[in-house]
Amino acid sequence: MKAVFAVVKRLLASNKISFILTALVVLCATSSGDVVLSNGNYTWLLAVLTPFFFVFYDFSKLMHLGASKKDYFVGCLISYAFLAFCISLVNTIVHLLIDPLYPARTVINLMDVCRWTENGILAAGLQQMCFLLLVMVFLHVLLSMQAHWYGWLTDAVLVAIICIFTPIAPLRSVLAGFFQIIMLNGSAPLHIGVCLLLSAALSLGGLVVLKRKTL
Amino acid sequence: MIELKQVTKQYGQAAVLKNITLTIDEPGIYCLLGRNGAGKTTLLKSIAGYQNITSGRIQVGGKVITTSTLDTGVSYIENFAKHFNLPVRKLLRIASEVNPDYDYEFAADMMGRFELDGKKKFNHLSLGMKTMVSTIICLASNKEAVLLDEPVLGFDAIMRVEFYDMLTESFQKHPRVIIVSTHIIEEIAKTIQKLIIIDRGSIRFFDTLQAVETKAFRVSGLEKDVEAATHGLNTIGQDAVGGLVTRYIFDNPPEPAASLEIHPLSLQDFFIQMVGHKGGAAK
Numbered sequence: 001m002k003a004v005f006a007v008v009k010r011l012l013a014s015n016k017i018s019f020i021l022t023a024l025v026v027l028c029a030t031s032s033g034d035v036v037l038s039n040g041n042y043t044w045l046l047a048v049l050t051p052f053f054f055v056f057y058d059f060s061k062l063m064h065l066g067a068s069k070k071d072y073f074v075g076c077l078i079s080y081a082f083l084a085f086c087i088s089l090v091n092t093i094v095h096l097l098i099d100p101l102y103p104a105r106t107v108i109n110l111m112d113v114c115r116w117t118e119n120g121i122l123a124a125g126l127q128q129m130c131f132l133l134l135v136m137v138f139l140h141v142l143l144s145m146q147a148h149w150y151g152w153l154t155d156a157v158l159v160a161i162i163c164i165f166t167p168i169a170p171l172r173s174v175l176a177g178f179f180q181i182i183m184l185n186g187s188a189p190l191h192i193g194v195c196l197l198l199s200a201a202l203s204l205g206g207l208v209v210l211k212r213k214t215l
Numbered sequence: 216m217i218e219l220k221q222v223t224k225q226y227g228q229a230a231v232l233k234n235i236t237l238t239i240d241e242p243g244i245y246c247l248l249g250r251n252g253a254g255k256t257t258l259l260k261s262i263a264g265y266q267n268i269t270s271g272r273i274q275v276g277g278k279v280i281t282t283s284t285l286d287t288g289v290s291y292i293e294n295f296a297k298h299f300n301l302p303v304r305k306l307l308r309i310a311s312e313v314n315p316d317y318d319y320e321f322a323a324d325m326m327g328r329f330e331l332d333g334k335k336k337f338n339h340l341s342l343g344m345k346t347m348v349s350t351i352i353c354l355a356s357n358k359e360a361v362l363l364d365e366p367v368l369g370f371d372a373i374m375r376v377e378f379y380d381m382l383t384e385s386f387q388k389h390p391r392v393i394i395v396s397t398h399i400i401e402e403i404a405k406t407i408q409k410l411i412i413i414d415r416g417s418i419r420f421f422d423t424l425q426a427v428e429t430k431a432f433r434v435s436g437l438e439k440d441v442e443a444a445t446h447g448l449n450t451i452g453q454d455a456v457g458g459l460v461t462r463y464i465f466d467n468p469p470e471p472a473a474s475l476e477i478h479p480l481s482l483q484d485f486f487i488q489m490v491g492h493k494g495g496a497a498k
Contacts, residue, residue, distance in 0.1 A: 006312030014299060064296045064349070065306070066314035066356040070285035211283035215265040 007067055007075030008082070011058055018049035036102060038109035040094030043087045047132045050083055051139040063215055073210055077203060080136040088129035092121060115186040123188040130195035131183060137199045141206040144213065216240055216392050217262060217360055222271035224257055224416075231257045232268065233416040242390040243408035244382060248400060248486050254416040255396045256293070259362045262394075263291030276359045290356035292349045293364045303340070303348055304333030310352045321388065322355035325381055329374065342369035350378065354385045360392040367399055375399070379406045400483045410482075414490040424482070431480035432468050435461040444469040452488035463488040 026042045054076050062072055091111065099107040111117050114131075116124035145151030165171040182198065185191035217239040224232040231254045239245065249255045260266050262273055264280045264287040273280040276288050298306055307326060311319040326333060329347050331340075337348065350366045367375050383406055386393055394411070397403055404424060412420035431451075434441055438460045445462045452463035463480060471477060480488070 003313050003315050006309065010299070010309055010313065061297060061299050062313060064292065064298055065310040065352060066290055066317060066358070068286040071313065073285070211285070212267075214267070214282055215260070 003067065003071045004074045004078065007062060007071045008078050010062065011054055011075055011079045012082070014058055014061075015050055015053050018046055018053060021049060022046040033105075035106045035108060038091075038094060038099050038107050040091035040098065041108075041110050043091045043094070044110070044132065044135075046083060046087055047136050048139065050080070051136055051143055054079070055140060055143040059213070060215055069210055069213075073207060076140060077137070080133055080140070084129045084132040084136065087132055088125050091128060092125040096121065114184050116188070116191075118186050119188040127185070127188055127191050127195075130192045130199070134182065134195045134199045134202070137202045137206065141202050141209060144206060144209045147214075148209075148212065216242070216276060218272075218274040219262070220272045220274075222258075222261065222273060223269050224254075224261060224266075225269045230269075231416050232261070235271070235416075235418055237411070237418055237421060239392055239394075239409075242386075242392055244386055244406055245392065245394045245409045245411055246400075246403050246407040247394050247396040247411045247413065248398075249396070249413035250490055253413045253490070255413055256364055258413060259291055259364050259394065259396060262360065263287060263289045263362055265291060288359040289362060290353045290358040290360070291362040291364065292353035292366070294346050294349070294366065294368045296349045298337045298345075298348065298352075300336050300338045302334050302336055303331050306337055306348065307352065307355075310355070314356055314358075316357040318355045318357050318389070321385065322351050325351045325355070328381070329377060343371065343374060346370065347374065347378075350381075354381065354393075357389050358391075360394070363393070363395045365396055365398070367397055367402075375402060379403060382406050400486055401481065404482050412486060412489050419489050427465075427482060427485050428479065430465050430467065431485045432464050432466075433461055433476075433478045433480055433484070434464060434469060435459065435476040435478075436472075436474050440472065440474045444472060444475055451485075 022043060022045045025045055026039050029037070029039050029042050031037050059072060063069070067075075091109070095109045095111055095117075099109055109117075111124050111128055114127070116127040118124075119127070142151070142154065145154055161175070165175040181190070181194050185194070217237075219235050219237040222232055222235040223230060235258070247255050247259070257266070261268050262275065262280060264282055264284045267282050278284060278288060280287055280289065299309070301309070303326060304323075307319065307322045311317040311322070329344075329351075331344060331347065337345065340348065346366060346369050350363060353361055353363060367378055370378060379402065382393065382395070395403065395407070407424060409423050410420060410427065411418060434445055436444075437458060438455070441460045441462050445464055448464045448466040448469065450462050451465050454461045463484070465485075468477060469475070
């Protein structure tokens with residue numbers, strides 16, 4: 001486990017650009033009008049940026065330092081879980097402490113939009129964490145596949161699904177239903193369960209991709 | 216320890232490794248020689264599990280090696296390996312953290328001996344120093360098999376000598392299989408135990424240096440005398456100038472005769488004769 005935690009430490013330490021960019025956006029983003037976006041929403045940017053660094057920057061370097069693929073894989077999962085927890089914690093704190101500072105205006109925080117706050121702030125934080133974990137694992141797997149034909153095929157299939165499912169009403173409701181389950185879900189146990197199950201399934205997919213990864 | 220069975224690697228229609236069968240069953244420092252494009256890097260990367268082979272099987276320490284092997288027990292480094300842009304000392308420290316078998320003491324000792332500035336960031340080092348850092352990390356990894364792909368590229372003469380010493384010390388400290396691919400043949404001869412010559416994707420030679428010293432000869436003289444003296448011997452090459460012929464043999468030396476000149480082959484000449492003539496026409 002010592003090696004895994006060393007990998008986690010290195011992954012997080014070499015993710016500085018993501019941290020800085022996210023911090024800049026969170027601190028500098030401004031909104032005008034009666035309805036404003038919560039700055040806490042922008043913490044989600046870290047979840048989007050991180051997999052790019054883990055996949056394209058860290059993998060080969062860790063392998064050259066003598067880390068095993070197994071430790072890299074486990075290290076990535078632990079890092080994603082840790083980051084999901086941190087992002088969720090920061091956004092929850094922003095939602096609780098900073099958002100109420102705009103009394104005259106409506107502040108939109110994604111935790112409200114996704115109806116997670118209906119279950120109480122603790123459950124909302126947990127739901128957010130699980131959702132962000134899912135996003136990061138999904139991006140990690142998708143990015144890892146980009147060097148292979150099946151990665152491009154997956155991109156094409158995803159674009160096709162969005163393009164075809166969006167304009168056709170019955171298919172649109174299927175797509176909307178899917179997003180309601182994984183994102184806009186008011187039921188905390190169902191939402192957390194689905195996110196964790198999907199994350200686990202995607203992780204297994206990621207392991208298959210990692211096993212085919214060359215250097 | 217390392218076993219290759221009918222290993223073939225193809226890129227499209229081009230076969231880079233052709234049906235290679237090779238067993239390395241004892242610890243030692245092995246030198247992998249081959250011309251550019253002979254398949255050295257492909258062979259080493261395949262043993263390290265960095266890429267898959269098209270057919271055959273590779274085993275290291277009884278473990279089948281493919282890209283699916285999550286922990287291969289093999290350490291491979293290429294000369295242009297990229298590392299985190301961190302100070303050298305920190306880089307070596309991280310390597311010791313991510314690899315439980317790593318010998319940090321050896322790495323720190325080598326860093327001192329090669330006068331590597333521990334505070335200097337990796338990207339600010341010269342090519343030779345970068346290669347040295349990669350080589351130290353690889354040797355200190357203490358994995359079952361260590362594969363060094365052209366490690367002396369960019370080294371000056373003194374660094375090369377130090378490197379060969381380091382190789383010997385590392386092996387004495389932890390006997391294991393170390394395969395070094397290089398083009399600088401004569402220099403490494405003092406360090407290695409066995410020689411592997413690869414040519415156009417096939418293993419042309421795998422034996423001890425002693426075998427080369429005792430069996431590789433150049434026999435020169437008139438064509439009929441050379442023909443008579445080397446008849447039935449394993450001829451690996453021939454040069455002819457006018458009526459004089461030089462035959463290169465890998466066999467027991469022929470009986471000395473007044474009309475013949477018999478000289479042992481240098482490692483470099485042996486290699487040249489094994490993989491093709493200086494002019495480029497391969498046998």
